[in-house]
Amino acid sequence: MPLQNLRIIGIVVLITVVLVVPLVLVGGTGQTPTNESVGSVYSTGGPKCVDAFNTTDVGWIHEVSMGDGYSITSAVIVTHSGSELDATVRNQTDGQYTIQIDANGSTGPRNTTCKSATEIVFATKVPSDFESVTLQVNNHEVKTIPNDDSMPDLYEIPPVINTSTENG
Structure with a gap:
């Protein structure tokens, strides 16, 4: 098995264990x-x-049924002009969840020699009756995944999401 596939599997397993165990223990x-x-x-x-x-190991969203909910994981690279990213997950309306990656509030030193970027890997768990989960970066939709079956699904997204035009 290629090393990049092992890395993706390892990231998904790690995030799933870190996320699912605490959520199950506290009734998430x-x-x-x-x-x-x-x-x-x-x-x-x-x-x-x-x-x-x-960029061969990023550019995906994965959803899988886990008992009474779904585990949603993703890995992407986001360009930005500061030094930090933030990610939150919200139930926007009944059953429609939004994963928001915010690069607007980035602060810190700016790189003047190249376009800066950060890799972000995240995980969340949503109820089994969710309608959809939308990934947004700086309030711009990247991908919406529907709840259309109980089989694991892997969705392709751009591996690099450009949020700034600075330095190329």
């Missing part, structure tokens, strides 16, 4: 009230020059 199921935050975890790597990233 059932419909979340509208516009409320949903439990999630994420990690970031960067910032560094966007050209320095290996």
